[in-house]
Amino acid sequence: MSTLTRPKTEAVATTPGTLRGSVRVVLRVHRKALWAGAALLVLGIGIVVALRVWMASAKELCADGDITPCGGSVYQPSYARTSTEVFLGDGGTVLLLLAGLIGVFVAGPLIARELESGTFRLAWAQSVSPAHWLAARLAVPAALAVVGLTVLIGVYRWGLRALRGYPYSHLTHWNASGVFPGTGPALLGFALLAVAVGALCAVLVRRTLLSMSLTGLVLGTVALGLGKRRYELWPHVLRQGEGPLTLSGGDWHLDSGMLTASGRKLYWQDCFGTDMAGSAEACMRARGGVLHFTEVHPSSHYWPLQLVETGILLALAALAVFAAFRVLRRLHG
Amino acid sequence: MTGVAIEAHGLGKTYGRRGGGHRALHDCSFRLPTGRVCALVGPNGAGKSTLLNLAAGLDRPGAGSLAVLGSTDPAAVRDRIAYVAQDKPLYPQLTVADTLWAGAELNPGRWDRATADRIAGTLPRTARVRALSGGQRTRLALALALGKRPELMLLDEPMADLDPLARHELMGVLMAETAEHGTTIVMSSHILTELEGACDYLLFVDGGRVRLGGEAEDIVSAHVLLTGQARDLAPHTVVESRTTGRQLTALVRKEGPVDTATWAVTQPTLEELLLAHLRSPEAPPLLTPSAAAAGTRAEAVSA
Numbered sequence: 001m002s003t004l005t006r007p008k009t010e011a012v013a014t015t016p017g018t019l020r021g022s023v024r025v026v027l028r029v030h031r032k033a034l035w036a037g038a039a040l041l042v043l044g045i046g047i048v049v050a051l052r053v054w055m056a057s058a059k060e061l062c063a064d065g066d067i068t069p070c071g072g073s074v075y076q077p078s079y080a081r082t083s084t085e086v087f088l089g090d091g092g093t094v095l096l097l098l099a100g101l102i103g104v105f106v107a108g109p110l111i112a113r114e115l116e117s118g119t120f121r122l123a124w125a126q127s128v129s130p131a132h133w134l135a136a137r138l139a140v141p142a143a144l145a146v147v148g149l150t151v152l153i154g155v156y157r158w159g160l161r162a163l164r165g166y167p168y169s170h171l172t173h174w175n176a177s178g179v180f181p182g183t184g185p186a187l188l189g190f191a192l193l194a195v196a197v198g199a200l201c202a203v204l205v206r207r208t209l210l211s212m213s214l215t216g217l218v219l220g221t222v223a224l225g226l227g228k229r230r231y232e233l234w235p236h237v238l239r240q241g242e243g244p245l246t247l248s249g250g251d252w253h254l255d256s257g258m259l260t261a262s263g264r265k266l267y268w269q270d271c272f273g274t275d276m277a278g279s280a281e282a283c284m285r286a287r288g289g290v291l292h293f294t295e296v297h298p299s300s301h302y303w304p305l306q307l308v309e310t311g312i313l314l315a316l317a318a319l320a321v322f323a324a325f326r327v328l329r330r331l332h333g
Numbered sequence: 334m335t336g337v338a339i340e341a342h343g344l345g346k347t348y349g350r351r352g353g354g355h356r357a358l359h360d361c362s363f364r365l366p367t368g369r370v371c372a373l374v375g376p377n378g379a380g381k382s383t384l385l386n387l388a389a390g391l392d393r394p395g396a397g398s399l400a401v402l403g404s405t406d407p408a409a410v411r412d413r414i415a416y417v418a419q420d421k422p423l424y425p426q427l428t429v430a431d432t433l434w435a436g437a438e439l440n441p442g443r444w445d446r447a448t449a450d451r452i453a454g455t456l457p458r459t460a461r462v463r464a465l466s467g468g469q470r471t472r473l474a475l476a477l478a479l480g481k482r483p484e485l486m487l488l489d490e491p492m493a494d495l496d497p498l499a500r501h502e503l504m505g506v507l508m509a510e511t512a513e514h515g516t517t518i519v520m521s522s523h524i525l526t527e528l529e530g531a532c533d534y535l536l537f538v539d540g541g542r543v544r545l546g547g548e549a550e551d552i553v554s555a556h557v558l559l560t561g562q563a564r565d566l567a568p569h570t571v572v573e574s575r576t577t578g579r580q581l582t583a584l585v586r587k588e589g590p591v592d593t594a595t596w597a598v599t600q601p602t603l604e605e606l607l608l609a610h611l612r613s614p615e616a617p618p619l620l621t622p623s624a625a626a627a628g629t630r631a632e633a634v635s636a
Binding site: 028119125331 | 389390392393408411412414415416417418422423424426427431434435436437438439440441443477478481
C-alpha cells in the first residue's frame with residue numbers, strides 16, 4: 001500500500017484470467033442450483049436403479065418374463081415389469097424436460113436476472129468484458145449439462161436394456177417419442193440448444209420471468225416439432241410384396257398401403273370411411289392397387305436419425321449463441 | 334500529473350426508441366485532468382449516471398466520442414477503471430467474504446487484497462449481502478472498487494446511504510487514495526454540500542450537457558454577486574438578475590474589471606452559483622481551460 005508504484009498493466013491483461021475467474025464466480029453464486037442439479041442427477045440414477053432392482057426381485061418364471069408357468073396358455077408379466085415399462089416409456093420425455101429446464105435456468109436466474117437487477121454491472125465494472133461474462137454463463141451450464149445428461153443417457157439405456165427382447169413390450173420401442181430423445185446424442189444437442197436459446201432470450205428480453213417463459217415456449221415448440229417430424233430426418237425404407245407385409249420387431253412403421261401398376265401410392269387411410277361395409281383391400285384394388293407396400297424405419301436407422309437430429313440442434317444452438325453475442329455487443333460494445 | 338482522465342467531444346446518448354426517446358446527454362464536451370477529485374453535480378435526471386455509465390464502458394455513446402485514460406474505447410481499459418453504480422450492484426446470495434473473493438477472481442493480476450480488506454473493515458465476513466444495510470453495501474461496493482487499484486474511480490451517488498460519520502470516513506479513505514496513488518475520482522451527487530470541500534474539480538451537468546467545468550475555485554472566482562442601483566451590467570455575462578425595489582442584484586460572470594464604485598461586490602458561494610445556473614437554463618456554459626475539450630470553441634474563457 002505504501003508503495004507508489006502502480007501495478008503494471010500489460011496491454012490486455014484481462015484476456016485469459018477473467019474467463020476463469022468468471023466461471024468460478026458463476027459456480028459460487030449459483031451454488032444452490034448446482035446442488036439441486038446434482039440432486040436431480042442422483043434422483044434420476046436412483047429411479048432407474050430402483051426399477052431394475054424391483055424387476056430383478058419379481059418372481060418371473062420364464063425367460064420371457066412370464067410369472068405363470070412357462071409355456072402355459074396364459075402370459076402374465078409381473079407388476080414390476082409393467083410399471084417399469086410405463087415409467088421408462090416416458091424417460092426420454094423426462095430427460096428432454098430436464099434439458100429444457102437447464103435452458104430456462106440459463107434464461108432466468110443466470111443471465112436475465114443479472115441484467116434486470118443490475119448485478120451484471122458488478123462484473124463489467126470489474127475487469128470482465130461483457131463477452132467473457134456471457135461466455136462464462138454459457139460454458140458452465142453447457143459443460144455441466146453435457147456431463148450430467150451423458151450419465152443419465154447411459155443409465156437410461158441401461159434401464160431400457162432390461163426390457164429388451166421380451167414380447168409384448170411396446171411402450172419402450174426405440175422410436176417411441178417418449179424414449180428416442182433420451183437415448184442418444186440428440187439429447188445433448190437439445191441441451192446445448194436450450195442453453196443457447198436461454199441466453200439469447202435473456203439478452204433480448206432482459207426480464208427474468210419473461211425470458212424464462214419465452215425460452216420454455218421456444219424449446220417446447222422445437223421438442224414437439226421434432227417429435228412430430230422426426231421420421232423425415234432420414235429417408236425411410238419402402239418394402240413391397242404381393243400379400244400383406246409383416247413388420248419385424250425393430251421396425252418403426254410409418255405408413256402402408258398399396259401401389260398401383262404405375263407405382264402411385266394408395267394409403268389405407270384413403271379407403272377408410274369411404275365404404276366401411278366393404279373391405280379396405282377391395283376398395284384399394286378397385287382404385288388400381290396391385291402390390292402391398294409399407295414404409296418403415298428399420299432399427300438400423302436409429303443412429304442416422306439420432307445424428308441428423310443432433311446436427312440440426314447443434315446448428316441451431318450455434319446460431320443462437322452467435323446471435324446472443326451479437327445482441328450483447330450491439331448493446332454494450 | 335498532467336494526463337487526461339476523461340475527454341468527451343459532442344457526447345450524446347438517447348434512451349428508448351428514436352423519436353420518443355429520452356435524450357440523456359446531448360452535445361456534451363469537457364475534459365477532466367488526472368489526479369483530480371471531481372464533483373459531478375446536477376439535478377435529478379441531468380445525465381450524471383449516463384455519463385458515468387459511458388465513462389465506465391458499460392454503454393456505448395449514441396453520438397460523439399469519449400476517451401478515458403487515453404483510450405478511445407473505455408471498455409478496453411475497464412481493468413483500470415472502478416465504477417460503483419448508484420444501486421451498488423452486488424450478488425445478494427454471496428457472503429461478504431465471498432464477494433471479496435469474487436473481486437480477486439474478477440481482477441486477476443490487479444487485486445489488492447489488503448486494501449479491499451481494510452475498506453471492508455468491520456463488515457461481518459460471514460453475513461450475506463442481502464442482509465446488509467444500505468451503508469454496509471456501499472462500503473462493500475467501495476471495497477471492491479478500491480481493491481482493483483483503479484486509476485480512475487467513478488462513484489455514482491456514493492454518499493446517499495451513508496451516515497455523516499461513515500461519509501467522513503469514506504472521504505478520508507478516498508483522499509488518502511488519491512494522495513497516495515494519484516487516483517482520479519469522479520463522484521456524482523445532486524446534493525452539492527455532500528461533496529463541497531472534498532472536491533477540487535467541478536462538472537456541473539444540466540439538461541444533458543456540461544454547463545460549468547473546471548477547478549472549483551476558478552469557477553467560483555469567475556463569478557461575482559453585484560448589488561446596486563445601476564441597471565447596466567455590461568460587459569459582464571449575466572447569469573441571473575433580480576430587482577427588489579430600486580435595488581438590482583445580479584450574479585454575473587466577470588468579463589473585465591468590476592466597477593466597484595457602482596456595485597457592491599460579494600463572492601457567491603458555490604451553491605449560490607449552481608442554484609443561479611439552475612434557475613437560468615439559458616446562461617452560457619463556462620469551461621476553464623483545463624476542462625475544455627481540445628479543439629472546442631470559445632466557450633473556454635480564462636478564469
